[in-house]
Amino acid sequence: MKSIPCLRLLFFLSLAVSAFAGDRQVKIGFAQTGAESAWRTANTNSMKGEAAKRGFDLKFADGQGKQENQIRAIRSFVAQRVDVIVLAPIVETGWDPVLREARRAGIPVILTDRTIQTADESLYACFIGSDFYEEGRMAADWLARKVNGQGAIVELQGTPGSAPANERRRAFADAIAKHPGLKIIDSQSGDFRRAGGKEVMEAFLKKHGRAIRIVYAHNDDMALGAAQAIEEAGLKPGTDIILVSIDAIREAVQAVVDGRLNCTVECNPLFGPKVYDIIGPLIRKEPVPKKSYNKDELFDATNAAAVIAQREY
Amino acid sequence: MKVRSPLLWPLAGFVALLLLNAVFNPAFLKITLLDGHLYGVPVDILVQGSRTMLVALGMTLVIATGGIDLSVGSVVAIAGAVCAVLLQDGHGLALTLVAAVGAGVLAGSANGLLVARLGVQPIVATLILMVAGRGVAQLLVDGQVIIIASAPFEFLANGFVLGLPLAPLLVAAAYVSAHLLLRRTALGLFVEAVGDNEQASRFAGLAAARIKTLAYVFCGACAGGAGILTAANIRAADAYRAGENMELDAIFAVVVGGTALTGGRFLILGTAIGALLIQTLTTTMYNLGVPPAVAPVPKALLIIGVALLQSERTTRWLRGLAGRKEAA
Incomplete structure (x- = not known):
């Protein structure tokens, strides 16, 4: 622990030098x-x-x-x-x-x-x-166009209480309210984690079976985990079940290219x-x-x- | 009076949970065949629960020596990171697995050294690695989530052998070998003796420090194994989130399973049931559609229920109540 004050001193010295220079x-x-x-x-x-x-x-x-x-x-x-x-x-x-x-x-x-x-x-x-709200709205609007306002949705929420989870959830619910055919049939938290998304999706697939047409995930990690769960259940993510998520990390954009994910909204x-x-x-x-x-x-x-x-x- | 098995209450809780689920959703216990392997919620519980089971196995021994290991979650992250880095560099699967478990052994040795040889409080000693270990894991993968594209590696966590899920089989094998090693030799007795009274066991001729160190090393190895399964499960090493709060789940599984936190007694089978109980609880929340913001409450209620039923004082009090009624 002794090295920390020294480091701090060095840090300030370097700052002082750069301030004069x-x-x-x-x-x-x-x-x-x-x-x-x-x-x-x-x-x-x-x-x-x-x-x-x-x-x-x-x-x-x-x-x-x-x-x-x-x-x-x-x-x-x-x-x-x-x-x-x-x-x-x-x-x-x-x-x-x-x-x-x-x-x-x-x-x-x-x-x-x-x-x-x-x-x-x-x-x-x-x-x-x-704008987390705008992100959720963009995802919902894209989805409504893609499926013509029809389909049963399961939602993978982020960490309960966090701002992105709250806003993305609220925005999506507000936006799909205009389409009576779009319904969220189940919603659980995957805690923004890949393992969480996979585990929750496994449970959803057993509970609702083929009724699930759409997955809306609050971030890409959970969507990628869910895609894996869908594959392991013998279905094709992106085709049998439509996946929409938010963040646009490189791996998710690649998954969109590969057709395993349908859409990802950027969180720049x-x-x-x-x-x-x-x-x-x-x-x-x-x-x-x-x-x-x-x-x-x-x-x-x-x-x-x-x-x-x-x-x- | 007949002595009741300490396994009774966790087992009862487990069965009650299964029944509750079956009532609300009869499909809960259904197991079907899909692509030649078993498919259903019970299979999911076994597969998802296997990682906590493995971590809890190691934790059982550490707790039996009167210690605790808070670093297991971070060790899970380190082992996953080691796997990702080695596989990415094109190393073989065998070397990767040995290195990942080796990282766990190393971490366990560090804990053992601090606790058994240098006499640092277990909670403090392992807290160091809990904090630092996650940093080490992040350093290994440079703060990125590394994708692991190796089919044989993924098979460890998601594969099926003769239609049965592989991960629970591997963990079951670890449990059986641990049981044989501890209960068919005197080793288990040594562990309990050290946990019960370290000084007395040393006077009786036991190498108490060495036994304690071994418990931490074993716990580290288990966490390393769980790290492999965690990374294989999602085909990626997530150094930031992997194994998060796993130490708490593992300690819960051990305690619910009837192992005393004060040390001196351990029940391996109880730990397995405890780990399955906590996983079933999580799955139950999904199955019953409990909103995620509320989900921790029923979990806490069940945990406190099982803990109360296990406490001698509460059972004595309950028995007293029942007795008074009979007398009246």
């Missing part, structure tokens, strides 16, 4: 949650790559899944007098004190990916994230351009929209093959 470059501090998934890695790479392209001086801090690391990172950003702080909050609560410190120093804070709960909305300048992690576009107006103290969303696309058999080569995650 910089000319009037725009300085941005980015407090990332960690590196817990391929999505997150793609998100980090987008932020770093786009900063390099635009000549910004990006100070990157990996929170390693802990809020206290992120708070410490924000404090060090304030001490270094960065121009803008970008925060991907790991949890929703407990940010008020450190954000107040940033405001006192006159540094605007952009939230990305996830939002926070606070009584004082003015503590952050704006939020840029993924490439936030770099969108976030940096807003930084200029922010520094010039121009008004910016409080909430904006990254644009998501939809991949099915018509366009998956064309984009598979450029998928970054």
